[in-house]
Amino acid sequence: MKLSPKSREAYWAYALVSPWVIGFLIWTVGPMLASLFLSFTQYNVVSPISWVGPTNYTTILTGDALFWQSVKVTFTFAALALPSGLAVGLAVALLLNLNVPGLSVWRAIYYLPSVISGVAVAVLWQYVFNPRFGVLNWALSLVGIKGPGWLSDPKWALPSLAIMSLWAAGGGMILYLAALQGVPTALYDAAKVDGANAWRRLRHITLPMISPVIFFNLVMGTIATFQYFTNAYVMTQGGPVNATLFYNLYLYNSAFRYFRMGYASALAWILFLIILAFTLLIFRGSTAWVYYEGQLRGGKG
Amino acid sequence: MAITEKATGPARRKTASVNRLSGAGRALALTALSLGAVAMLFPLVWMISSSLKPLAQIALFPPQWIPTEQVKVGVGGEDYQLYDVQLDGETRQLLLVNKVQRVGTFAEPDDLSRTIEVDIRQAQPVERVRFRWENYVEAMTAVPFGLYVRNTAVVVFGSMAGMLVSTTLVAYGFSRFRAPGLSALFLLLLSTTMLPSQVTLIPTYVIFSKIGWIDTLKPLIIPSFFAGAYDVFLLRQYFLTIPLELDDAAKIDGCGVMGILFRILVPLAKPAIATLAVFHFMWAYNDFFTPLIYLHHQRNFTIALGLQSFNAFRARNYDLLMAASLVTVLPCILLFFFAQRIFIQGIVVSGVKG
Numbered sequence: 223m224k225l226s227p228k229s230r231e232a233y234w235a236y237a238l239v240s241p242w243v244i245g246f247l248i249w250t251v252g253p254m255l256a257s258l259f260l261s262f263t264q265y266n267v268v269s270p271i272s273w274v275g276p277t278n279y280t281t282i283l284t285g286d287a288l289f290w291q292s293v294k295v296t297f298t299f300a301a302l303a304l305p306s307g308l309a310v311g312l313a314v315a316l317l318l319n320l321n322v323p324g325l326s327v328w329r330a331i332y333y334l335p336s337v338i339s340g341v342a343v344a345v346l347w348q349y350v351f352n353p354r355f356g357v358l359n360w361a362l363s364l365v366g367i368k369g370p371g372w373l374s375d376p377k378w379a380l381p382s383l384a385i386m387s388l389w390a391a392g393g394g395m396i397l398y399l400a401a402l403q404g405v406p407t408a409l410y411d412a413a414k415v416d417g418a419n420a421w422r423r424l425r426h427i428t429l430p431m432i433s434p435v436i437f438f439n440l441v442m443g444t445i446a447t448f449q450y451f452t453n454a455y456v457m458t459q460g461g462p463v464n465a466t467l468f469y470n471l472y473l474y475n476s477a478f479r480y481f482r483m484g485y486a487s488a489l490a491w492i493l494f495l496i497i498l499a500f501t502l503l504i505f506r507g508s509t510a511w512v513y514y515e516g517q518l519r520g521g522k523g
Numbered sequence: 524m525a526i527t528e529k530a531t532g533p534a535r536r537k538t539a540s541v542n543r544l545s546g547a548g549r550a551l552a553l554t555a556l557s558l559g560a561v562a563m564l565f566p567l568v569w570m571i572s573s574s575l576k577p578l579a580q581i582a583l584f585p586p587q588w589i590p591t592e593q594v595k596v597g598v599g600g601e602d603y604q605l606y607d608v609q610l611d612g613e614t615r616q617l618l619l620v621n622k623v624q625r626v627g628t629f630a631e632p633d634d635l636s637r638t639i640e641v642d643i644r645q646a647q648p649v650e651r652v653r654f655r656w657e658n659y660v661e662a663m664t665a666v667p668f669g670l671y672v673r674n675t676a677v678v679v680f681g682s683m684a685g686m687l688v689s690t691t692l693v694a695y696g697f698s699r700f701r702a703p704g705l706s707a708l709f710l711l712l713l714s715t716t717m718l719p720s721q722v723t724l725i726p727t728y729v730i731f732s733k734i735g736w737i738d739t740l741k742p743l744i745i746p747s748f749f750a751g752a753y754d755v756f757l758l759r760q761y762f763l764t765i766p767l768e769l770d771d772a773a774k775i776d777g778c779g780v781m782g783i784l785f786r787i788l789v790p791l792a793k794p795a796i797a798t799l800a801v802f803h804f805m806w807a808y809n810d811f812f813t814p815l816i817y818l819h820h821q822r823n824f825t826i827a828l829g830l831q832s833f834n835a836f837r838a839r840n841y842d843l844l845m846a847a848s849l850v851t852v853l854p855c856i857l858l859f860f861f862a863q864r865i866f867i868q869g870i871v872v873s874g875v876k877g
Contacts, residue, residue, distance in 0.1 A: 238696025245749020
């Protein structure tokens with residue numbers, strides 16, 4: 223059998239990308255269809271699947287207080303953690319961009335906490351937040367503040383996790399710093415000639431020029447909030463009184479604690495739609511305040 | 524990637540000249556940075572300090588930062604605690620030999636028969652700095668830690684091998700070949716990065732449970748052999764920066780399709796491949812959700828899962844928990860210090876994976 227060079231090339235291409243194509247069929251297309259089907263059923267892995275129609279969806283949306291609680295918790299967390307993480311990360315990046323000595327040392331210190339994550343960090347912060355002998359309440363007591371019960375206080379549990387998330391603000395800082403260093407010097411020179419002071423240069427040059435990175439980070443951050451799991455599972459188990467029942471934790475509980483696979487599949491699809499809607503919404507809204515300097519520069523610096 | 528490389532290069536200096544600071548502004552910036560740095564390192568120092576304390580000092584408020592122990596002196600085969608005793612305005616170091624309610628009987632260290640009775644409130648136990656390294660031994664032996672390490676290594680490096688091989692092949696296919704439908708496939712691949720993993724989670728779990736892979740390490744390894752969209756995208760973009768002339772030269776020298784990949788592209792793409800490997804390590808090593816779902820018996824636990832069960836089981840033992848946590852994060856910290864460039868460039872290129 224003789225092949226033309228063109229079809230030889232095509233065969234090679236298909237062969238090379240086949241691991242992804244096969245994986246896509248096995249791990250994405252198949253499970254997506256199955257999960258869509260399961261979301262209209264009752265299924266606990268052991269007994270047979272029974273078709274229940276849209277009951278799961280109607281129950282979730284109209285009769286499930288925990289679902290709404292988990293949506294509220296997730297969005298509240300995003301509203302607390304993302305802007306403060308942005309502020310801290312950007313502030314540090316701006317400071318580091320001021321030609322301070324020892325840039326690489328500062329950068330390493332601020333970035334270090336965000337490279338460690340997972341259970342160990344959750345265990346550490348559990349201890350930091352301990353109301354009786356935690357180091358946070360000690361630090362507050364130095365300035366005469368009596369700290370709250372943090373994770374054990376329904377009012378403070380979610381803010382606690384948001385404070386903890388600031389420890390990882392260094393990841394965003396690295397992105398902002400790279401973006402800041404990409405802003406053309408000529409713009410600042412021109413602004414200076416026009417008499418713009420430091421604040422105006424920040425407001426009218428720096429922020430617009432790095433707005434694509436800020437925007438990208440906020441979108442990814444919002445999506446990541448819907449994947450938030452480890453800290454909530456390890457530190458609070460969703461409590462106290464569901465104050466930290468993140469969406470992903472509720473989904474986990476439905477599927478792997480109560481084995482309501484159909485119900486959890488419906489939760490997963492609702493999650494998908496929320497993320498999709500949210501992403502489209504901010505992408506559309508972004509044109510109002512994100513500045514793209516030519517098509518090719520958009521996004522990731 | 525080019526942008527971060529300028530961090531210490533010419534562009535950096537150019538920006539700097541614009542933002543040159545006056546003396547006061549510089550001092551202010553450095554003060555702010557120092558305060559922030561203290562806040563950043565605070566929890567880590569606390570973690571190290573606590574991991575070396577005796578349990579009794581764990582719940583002290585205000586906390587004791589330097590771990591200590593009471594000094595004991597052995598006399599005639601018995602240990603006595605050493606105290607600073609206030610006597611007539613001077614402080615003497617004596618041993619406590621007996622205590623009845625508030626009254627302690629103290630003796631000279633070199634002569635136990637010379638005793639004196641003093642109100643215990645006038646005496647302070649003598650302490651000396653001591654790091655309890657045995658906390659680490661205890662934390663590592665209270666659970667089958669060696670087994671956790673082995674399981675974690677199998678998962679992390681097994682899945683890494685699968686990820687690297689499959690990603691390299693697929694990225695090569697998407698960057699160097701033309702075929703009908705290939706660009707449509709690539710768009711499809713990109714679109715999957717937006718898909719939340721929960722949507723496929725439950726059927727995937729059901730499949731693994733039906734084929735008997737629950738409570739084995741396979742669900743944590745095998746899916747990596749099918750090239751993730753994000754990794755493919757990153758490596759493909761890197762391959763695209765390598766000039767096609769090199770491929771042609773290799774072809775003339777007699778390299779086949781695979782020869783071009785392994786002799787030209789892979790060696791040149793080492794920085795990108797290293798980035799993928801490092802970020803995969805961090806992700807797989809710290810992953811908690813997947814092991815939690817698929818692994819049930821302690822003998823199959825990864826380090827992350829083992830630490831969580833230790834935490835749930837010994838919630839009050841913060842001395843041992845901090846020791847175990849520190850050991851757990853140590854590989855990540857070491858990797859960070861040895862591969863800092865990769866981390867800093869990698870996060871800029873990839874955004875937020877990991």
